[in-house]
Amino acid sequence: MRKLKSFQKFIHSLNYDLFNFNSSRESLPVEPTPSILQVPSPPKEELPSIEELYKLFHKINAVYFENKLPTVRIEYSNRMTNAGSYTPALKLIKISRKYHEIFREDIEDTLKHEMIHILHFYHNAVFKKEAIRIGASLKAKPHPAVRRKPKYLYFCPGCKKEYPRQKRLRMASCGFCSKKGKFDIRFKLKLFKS
Numbered sequence: 001m002r003k004l005k006s007f008q009k010f011i012h013s014l015n016y017d018l019f020n021f022n023s024s025r026e027s028l029p030v031e032p033t034p035s036i037l038q039v040p041s042p043p044k045e046e047l048p049s050i051e052e053l054y055k056l057f058h059k060i061n062a063v064y065f066e067n068k069l070p071t072v073r074i075e076y077s078n079r080m081t082n083a084g085s086y087t088p089a090l091k092l093i094k095i096s097r098k099y100h101e102i103f104r105e106d107i108e109d110t111l112k113h114e115m116i117h118i119l120h121f122y123h124n125a126v127f128k129k130e131a132i133r134i135g136a137s138l139k140a141k142p143h144p145a146v147r148r149k150p151k152y153l154y155f156c157p158g159c160k161k162e163y164p165r166q167k168r169l170r171m172a173s174c175g176f177c178s179k180k181g182k183f184d185i186r187f188k189l190k191l192f193k194s
Contacts, residue, residue: 047100048107050074057093060112064134069118074111081148083140084110086117102143112136154189163189 048056053074061069072091080096083106087094093114100107113136120127123138131138150164156174163172169189177187 047076047097047104050076053095053107053111056108056111057115060108060115060134064112065115065119069115072118084114086114086121088118088121099140099143103141106137106141109135109137110140113138153192155192156187157190158187162192 054071057071057074061067070091072086072093074093074095076097077085077094078097080094080098083096083099083103085094086092093111095107095110095114100110112134113131116127116130116134116136120130128138130136148166150166152165152168154163154165154169154172155161156163156177158174158177161174161176163169163174171183172189173184174187174189175181178184
């Protein structure tokens, strides 16, 4: 029934006089033909292959790090919401497929950022200096399609500020209402919805 109505709306939007909607419903096809209704979407530009990422890794390593970085594994992640990550224990750089389908031009920048993590794990002053030297950004671009929806929503009983969270909180109070960042029972965050 829903398909029939959408087909009728489509036909009606064509504004042809030869279509008469006062006729019986049996005269209209139940399923619209795909060639009429479906406009082909432009082909998606593919992300670089893993082999191309390795070539880029070796190029960046030669140009900016004098080939001093060890070769690490590189793979795409379909689950990540941030641009990339480096796991030292696994010697693994993960590149977010979801993020880079939106920001294709940032793949090299993300790889540079994660390569700095091979030398400097934390985002400290040395990391920032190195990022400036090779032209890597410190933070990924925000985009609502990349963010995960929060599982829990807490609020402060004092100022009513909302705190969306992925994990359940036990003992947390509002950072604005509590003095010196210490837990204050008066401003303990309350669960609004989960």
